[in-house]
Amino acid sequence: MHKTTLKIICFFVITLLVFGPIVTSKTIAKEHQQIDYKNNDVLTTDEKIQEILQKINETLVRNFMEYLILEIGFRYTGTDGCQKAAQYISDQFENMGMQVRYQNWSAKINKSNPNFITSQNVEATQQGSNPNYDDMIIFNAHYDTATDTVGANDDGSGTVAVLAAAYVLSQYSFKRTMKFVTFSGEEQGLFGSDAYVRELYDQQTPVLVEFNADGIGRASTAESGRKIRLSVTEDTGWITDIMQNMTKEYGLNFNITTFWKVNRDLPFGFSDYFPFARFGYESISVWESDGDPNYHSPQDNISNINLSYLVNTTRHIAATMAILADTEVEVPQVYIANPRAGKIIHNDTIIKNIKYVTSLIIDETNIYAEVKQGLYPIDRVEFYYGNKLLFTDTEKPYEYMLNERSIGLHKIKVIAYDSKGNSATDQMKIVFFNIKTK
Ligand SMILES: [Zn+2]
Incomplete structure (x- = not known):
């Protein structure tokens, strides 16, 4: 040749x-x-849900779990393990064909260490197909661990659930945009989620609801293996109804109960749902039904994960997201668009950002409530100052000029009602300094 x-x-x-x-x-x-x-x-929605439930199975969940826990393991924020986990999560999202973004944050995570630590959240976006459905659905968990643990359940379980839900949901298209986010810095003080929510809030991104999963992989008895507990903000009833109906309709038959109602006024929270709640977003956290005896200990390892339970908790979140992402909202929604949280404001003009959620407001401010109607027209919007009703507005724009004399901390609350009596609430705390006479 x-x-x-x-x-x-x-x-x-x-x-x-x-x-x-x-x-x-x-x-x-x-x-x-x-x-x-x-x-x-x-595919009908029904067929989509059937497929999604089938595709979230033990093989899928085990693969993510084994890599995260057995290959990477310890993921304390600021360590190599944490960095490797971020890279792994980001690679997985990219393989699913989603837009991936690192959001860097830095904070003093340790009081005894004066240095700032820089770490990152990993966010994947699945763009919605219908611009009229402009409020997104977020599913998040934290991928960092406490010290001395590989964190299989806290929060390997939630991180794996986010990955598995993203893997399956990204194979379909939905009207609403979905975000799959994993945070670091949770164990030291919700640093990652706090940075994420601040950015979200300042960009005025509309959010339908945020799902948080932190400890959803452990069930020690057959009975607890069929239970899920939720902690929720006040306007999520219609969404938890969807989850309740789904579990019956598709034969999962889980007992889903509300564990506690999130108090937006508390100075601290137990997981990454808290920054969302403080900035006024609707939030649902999913929790396993047992307390975890291995919490923050070396025993929080893969052998204590109940894989079939983790598959089922993941299914509940993913299927609920899938239904929600194509559903028209029937209830009213409200949020306080002005004044803004986390600012110093003078004469209704933002002077600067501050690290607190509570804004310092000097001189009068216009409370402007943005209201979306559901099935029925909006009947009225009530403006509260503390528990006192100041004003009821029946016409757009829904607003009230707050010019009460004040030197101190107050709560502003807005409640929107539709003609059927369905309501929605938003609130914020302000330090209000106004000594001008009316
Ligand atoms: Zn946790």
Whole structure:
């Protein structure tokens, strides 16, 4: 054979050997996606949910869990393990074809250490298909651990749930945008989620609801293996109804109870839902039904994870998200668009950002409530100052000029009612300094 011909043949053989498998696997991945998207157009919501529930299975969940816990392990914020976990999560999101973003944050995480630590949240976005459904759904967990633990349940379970939900939901298209977010800095004081929520709030991104999962992988008895507990903010009743109906309708038959109502006024929270609650967002945290005896100990390892339970808690969150993402909201929604939280404000103008959620407001301020109607028209919007009703507005724009004399801390609350009596609430705390006479 001629040397050149041989060279050409060699070239083709090598090319085929090297690139053949890549091309083939890429093509398969692409076809797989195309099939899903094609199905997606003809699938009813019911069929979509059936598929989603099936696809979230033990194999999928185990793969993520084993890598995170057995390969990476300890993930205390600021360590190599934490960094590796962020990279792993980001790689997984990218493989799913989603837009991925690192959000860096820095904070003094330790009182005895004066240095700032820089770490990152990892966020994946699945863009919604219908711009009229402009309020997004967020599902988050924290990927960092406490000291001396690989954190299989706290919060490997939540992180794996976010990954598994993202993996399956990204195979379909939905009207609303979904965000899958993993935070660091949770164990030292909710640093990652705090930075994330501040950015979200300052960009005025509309959010339908945030789901938090922190400890959803442990059930020690058959009975607790069929229970889920929720902590919720006040306007999420219609969403927990969706979850309740889903578990019956699709034969999961879990007993879902509300564990506690989130108090937005508390000075501290127990997990990453708290910054969302403080900034006025609606939030649902999903918790396992047992307390975890291995909490923050070396025994919080993979052998104490109940895999089938973790699959089921993940299914409940993912399926609820899927239903919500295509559902028109029937209840009213309200949020205080002015004044803004976390600011110093003078004469209704923002002077600067502060690290507190409570704003310092000097001189009068216009309370402006943005109201979205559900099925029924808005009947009225009530403006409260503390527990005192100051004003009721029945016409757009819904607003009230707050010019009470004050030197001190107050709560502003706004309640919107529709013609059927459904209501929605938003509130914020302000330090109000106004000594001008009316
Ligand atoms: Zn945790």
